[in-house]
Amino acid sequence: xxxxxxxxxxxxxxxxxxxxxxxxxxxxxxxxxxxxxxxxxxxxxxxxxxxxxxxxxxxxxxxxxxxxxxxxxxxxxxxxxxxxxxxxxxxxxxxxxxxxxxxxxxxxxxxxxxxxxxxxxxxxxxxxxxxxxxxxxxxxxxxxxxxxxxxxxxxxxxxxxxxxxxxxxxxxxxxxxxxxxxxxxxxxxxxxxxxxxxxxxxxxxx
Amino acid sequence: xxxxxxxxxxxxxxxxxxxxxxxxxxxxxxxxxxxxxxxxxxxxxxxxxxxxxxxxxxxxxxxxxxxxxxxxxxxxxxxxxxxxxxxxxxxxxxxxxxxxxxxxxxxxxxxxxxxxxxxxxxxxxxxxxxxxxxxxxxxxxxxxxxxxxxxxxxxxxxxxxxxxxxxxxxxxxxxxxxxxxxxxxxxxxxxxxxxxxxxxxxxxxxxxxxxxxxxxxxxxxxxxxxxxxxxxxxxxxxxxxxxxxxxxxxxxxxxxxxxxxxxxxxxxxxxxxxxxxxxxxxxxxxxxxxxxxxxxxxxxxxxxxxxxxxxxxxxxxxxxxxxxxxxxxxxxxxxxxxxxxxxxxxxxxxxxxxxxxxxxxxxxxxxxxxxxxxxxxxxxxxxxxxxxxxxxxxxxxxxxxxxxxxxxxxxxxxxxxxxxxxxxxxxxxxxxxxxxxxxxxxxxxxxxxxxxxxxxxxxxxxx
Numbered sequence: 001x002x003x004x005x006x007x008x009x010x011x012x013x014x015x016x017x018x019x020x021x022x023x024x025x026x027x028x029x030x031x032x033x034x035x036x037x038x039x040x041x042x043x044x045x046x047x048x049x050x051x052x053x054x055x056x057x058x059x060x061x062x063x064x065x066x067x068x069x070x071x072x073x074x075x076x077x078x079x080x081x082x083x084x085x086x087x088x089x090x091x092x093x094x095x096x097x098x099x100x101x102x103x104x105x106x107x108x109x110x111x112x113x114x115x116x117x118x119x120x121x122x123x124x125x126x127x128x129x130x131x132x133x134x135x136x137x138x139x140x141x142x143x144x145x146x147x148x149x150x151x152x153x154x155x156x157x158x159x160x161x162x163x164x165x166x167x168x169x170x171x172x173x174x175x176x177x178x179x180x181x182x183x184x185x186x187x188x189x190x191x192x193x194x195x196x197x198x199x200x201x202x203x204x205x206x
Numbered sequence: 207x208x209x210x211x212x213x214x215x216x217x218x219x220x221x222x223x224x225x226x227x228x229x230x231x232x233x234x235x236x237x238x239x240x241x242x243x244x245x246x247x248x249x250x251x252x253x254x255x256x257x258x259x260x261x262x263x264x265x266x267x268x269x270x271x272x273x274x275x276x277x278x279x280x281x282x283x284x285x286x287x288x289x290x291x292x293x294x295x296x297x298x299x300x301x302x303x304x305x306x307x308x309x310x311x312x313x314x315x316x317x318x319x320x321x322x323x324x325x326x327x328x329x330x331x332x333x334x335x336x337x338x339x340x341x342x343x344x345x346x347x348x349x350x351x352x353x354x355x356x357x358x359x360x361x362x363x364x365x366x367x368x369x370x371x372x373x374x375x376x377x378x379x380x381x382x383x384x385x386x387x388x389x390x391x392x393x394x395x396x397x398x399x400x401x402x403x404x405x406x407x408x409x410x411x412x413x414x415x416x417x418x419x420x421x422x423x424x425x426x427x428x429x430x431x432x433x434x435x436x437x438x439x440x441x442x443x444x445x446x447x448x449x450x451x452x453x454x455x456x457x458x459x460x461x462x463x464x465x466x467x468x469x470x471x472x473x474x475x476x477x478x479x480x481x482x483x484x485x486x487x488x489x490x491x492x493x494x495x496x497x498x499x500x501x502x503x504x505x506x507x508x509x510x511x512x513x514x515x516x517x518x519x520x521x522x523x524x525x526x527x528x529x530x531x532x533x534x535x536x537x538x539x540x541x542x543x544x545x546x547x548x549x550x551x552x553x554x555x556x557x558x559x560x561x562x563x564x565x566x567x568x569x570x571x572x573x574x575x576x577x578x579x580x581x582x583x584x585x586x587x588x589x590x591x592x593x594x595x596x597x598x599x600x601x602x603x604x605x606x607x608x609x610x611x612x613x614x615x616x617x618x619x620x621x622x623x624x625x626x627x628x629x630x631x632x633x634x635x636x637x638x639x640x641x642x643x644x645x646x647x648x649x650x651x652x653x654x655x656x657x658x659x660x661x662x663x664x665x666x667x668x669x
Contacts, residue, residue: 025519026397026495030633034640035612039268039282041242041289043350053640082515083398083431086495087633088612089333090240091349109401112367112433113333117349130515172365175224185251188228188359191220195256195360198219198230203460205233205260205321206452 009122009183015104016149017076020066021137027080028087029114033096035088046092047099067100071144079137080107082130085114094118104150106157106167108133119173119182126150128157132165139163152177208369208469209438210404213344217327219361226363231346232326234356235312236263236299238290239614240331244353245293253358255297260360262321263294263301266311267614271577271604274304283615297357308451310580310606313337313548317421318582320450324439324464329356334548334630336427339436340420341443342467344404347428367434368476370403371469374411376483381665383558384419385426385550385628385648387411389489389499390481392430396516397497400432403476406469407437411483417446418552425549426630429496438468488664490535491632491646493523498632499646502663506533526634527643528622536661538645542625543574543601543656544637547611550628550649551579553586559628559653560592562669568600569659575602575617577609601656613638626655 037049055065062068078097084107085093094117097105104124115125128136139159140146147160150167152174158164176182188195207215219228234257241263248255255261268283277284294301302308302315309315313334316322324342328335331353338345348362355362374387392399405427412420420437427435444461447453454460487501498520500506506524508531509517524530529538545551545559556578568574576596578584584606587593593603610617611629618638619625625637625644632644645661654662 024522025515026497028495028631028633030612030631030636034635035614036638038239038614039280039286041285042246043243053635058640083401086397086431087333087428087631089331089335089347089349091243091331091351094349109398111398111431112401113347113349113428116352120349120351120355170365172222172224172226172363176226176363179223181222181224184222184363185253185355185358187222188355188361188363189253191228191361192359194219195230198217199257199260199360202217202230202232202326203463 009180011180012122012124012177013153014149014151015077015124016147017103018074018145019077019079019140019148020072020075021079021140022066023079023081023133023137025081026083026086029085029090029093030087032085032093033090038090038092043092043095043099046096050096050100074101076101076103077148077150078102078105079133079140080105082108084110086111089113091117094121094123098123106133115170115173119176120184122182124152124169124173124177127168128165135163208406208473208475209342209436209467210344210369210434212467213325213327214366216325222363226365228361229327229364230361231329231356232260233321233328234261235316235328235330236261237267237312237332238265238286239267240350241293241353242286242289244350244357247354248358255299255357257360258298261299263290263299264309264312264315265290265303267608267612269304269607270615271607271609271617274605280616307581310582311548311551311608313425314551314579314583317341317417318450318580320447320453323447323453324443325467329362333428334425336433336435337421337425337548339424339427339434340417342436342439344434344436346433367404368402369406370400370477370479371406371408371475372479372481373409374407374481374483375409376411377414378411378483378486381488381650382486383648383650384415384422386486386489388423388426389496389646390486392426392497393489393499395430395479397429397495398431400427400430403432404434404436405430405432407435412437413440416554417442418554421552422549426496429630439464488648488651490651490661492527492529492535493520494526494632494634495519496630496632496646498523500535502536502661504535506531506535508532536663538661539624540572540626540645540655540660541623542619543572543652544610544625544627544629545575545649545652546577546579546609547629548579549630551577551583553583555628555649556583556587556592559649560595562650562653563599563601563657564595566599566657568656572656572659574600574656575604575610577604578606580606610637612636626652626661628652
């Protein structure tokens with residue numbers, strides 16, 4: 001039962017595009033977006049601040065960083081290390097990456113809150129083995145124009161050069177993308193009666 | 207069943223088509239930084255806040271700690287504060303703002319007000335919501351889009367985590383605190399060791415802790431990768447909640463229900479880890495994530511001592527922290543000392559730090575700050591004269607907020623300053639300067655470092 005004010009989100013079965021490598025483990029959300037750029041009441045414009053302190057020095061001059069490298073301009077798939085997005089729950093981190101053009105992240109593992117936040121905005125967090133990630137990074141570094149195709153339905157990845165590997169994903173998130181239900185408000189509100197029953201059955205707070 | 211499974215089943219509304227569970231959120235805590243976009247989203251969709259009576263707000267991240275006079279000197283902070291004020295008024299949400307006597311860091315005020323309690327689900331747009339597990343609740347840190355869902359539906363979509371029981375046995379030696387237990391756990395299991403798990407903290411060394419210390423442990427679960435951490439409720443839990451502003455008046459009638467939230471004696475766990483409490487030492491972080499921490503008697507590890515997957519991060523840490531493998535952490539000079547945060551900004555933390563500081567002076571080159579976790583903590587500490595003890599020692603006594611833990615207000619490190627900090631994260635840039643450096647430790651160790659001007663081993667002090 002659809003809520004009159006809500007429409008379902010789009011189905012996301014595959015993500016294609018060029019990749020940008022950032023192969024470091026335990027990249028935290030303070031690095032993805034420093035706290036001083038959280039002081040906005042909208043998410044608009046956050047793309048400019050992705051990895052800000054790693055991309056710019058104190059005078060605002062660019063430093064060497066994949067996100068400053070014209071080679072990777074227009075890339076849509078981020079190749080990241082294990083436990084990507086650990087630390088603060090700030091959704092500003094995936095929002096900043098999305099607004100910087102990223103549409104999917106590939107990494108051996110993700111911090112849970114980050115993965116949930118990314119899913120909620122329609123940016124799949126896709127797991128790949130460390131070994132395959134290494135190969136992929138080599139491929140992309142040697143030939144940045146390599147196109148990558150991630151197929152969520154079949155859990156596979158293939159490159160324009162013909163290399164393939166399996167990928168994995170939290171099954172609930174994967175289904176949400178395939179069903180187009182990753183924007184969860186409508187899905188949750190479909191159970192409005194059960195929600196009210198549950199609320200009535202539980203102790204009130206005060 | 208584990209406590210997690212019991213609370214989960216109690217709050218489960220439905221299984222969603224994608225296989226995740228829809229979980230009812232009994233208490234939703236809201237603050238100024240992660241909520242404005244969520245309110246905007248529900249308004250754009252024409253949806254009301256479904257359970258305003260289960261939603262509570264405060265301001266903590268951006269509030270200045272020197273003067274709370276409005277408008278705040280930072281126009282962006284003022285805009286965020288004003289947005290929250292508008293949103294709570296519009297949606298009929300109870301809020302505790304500066305001057306109310308109840309304002310403070312959201313994870314300090316939840317328990318203080320008696321809103322946090324055993325057997326409930328709690329969500330907040332802040333990763334340290336895991337703190338509330340100290341009461342046998344399940345606290346979930348969430349992002350802004352999930353805040354939207356909770357505002358609009360009172361529920362959220364979640365996958366049930368596995369449970370790892372962490373048994374801390376024995377008795378903690380003198381000078382070793384709750385902070386050292388959790389820092390040891392993170393150092394041993396890694397910052398990603400808890401991915402997919404909830405942490406159940408148990409056994410004698412945990413049971414011996416008071417509620418404020420259990421909050422410190424559960425608070426940093428997320429630093430170990432575990433979104434949720436909890437301790438089974440006991441008599442201390444009941445005693446803590448007795449008489450709190452929002453706690454039930456008939457607490458003795460409610461107590462058996464609350465105490466029923468325990469893991470069954472013969473239940474099976476996905477993993478069990480044992481830690482010998484007697485062997486623990488004061489911990490100090492040396493690197494750029496909370497897992498890069500060593501006992502104060504230890505030396506900074508060499509890459510060859512570390513698993514291959516940790517070497518790159520270690521190299522980055524040596525370079526950022528300007529430390530050398532093999533160097534002892536004891537004796538490391540500090541520039542700033544910070545006592546506060548949702549990890550260690552409560553009465554027990556301030557009392558213990560004050561006990562060390564009393565009658566002494568901070569090192570002349572050190573800037574030292576005490577930031578109480580809430581207005582209630584501030585008031586109680588002043589009543590006990592703790593503010594005077596710290597001021598006499600040359601510390602600045604500030605008013606409640608998150609302050610230098612994440613430096614969204616004017617309290618921040620400058621340049622390459624090194625800060626001995628009772629907070630929870632030593633990430634690059636965390637304390638407001640991209641080149642700033644953080645050494646995490648217990649509040650007692652921070653107090654001692656402020657006096658000595660360098661990292662010291664609190665166990666060697668006559669206190």
